[in-house]
Amino acid sequence: MLFCDIDGVISLWGWQPDTRPPGVWTAVDGIPHFLSTRAAEHLLELSQLYELVWCSGWEEKADEHLPRLLGVPAGRPHLHFAGRDRAAVSARAHWKLEAIDAYAGGRPLAWVDDALTAACWDWARARAAPTLLVPTEPARGLDADHAARLRSFAHAA
Incomplete structure (x- = not known):
């Protein structure tokens, strides 16, 4: 499975004016x-x-907007974070981990996100199933190097 964040991975910001990546503006x-x-x-x-x-x-807005705007596959599932108070998550946890664990169970997974914390890396090391974390920079997002790492992981897992 590939868990994919949007902001900082697909929805980019922070690039220099002369280095804007290819993309489209939308609301x-x-x-x-x-x-x-x-x-x-x-x-x-x-x-x-x-x-x-x-x-x-x-959440569900990803599948409502991204297939139409970017041509990515439609009908992909999304995680639900209702009831998870981001502000109440301790420094030892990440607000997405509970939902990822519940959805993935013991299956191998890769997770692409621009806001991975030390808790994410600890969690990944502790998982019994193969787990790859791919950090991105919000000005670049998911790039060719990340995609190559993800291809290699998929073939090895």
């Missing part, structure tokens, strides 16, 4: 987003190797 619920077409191309390819699961606070 989701009135909030402007710059969506990386390069990240979308990588996800389209990776969806042949992985079960793609949206792992974002966007």
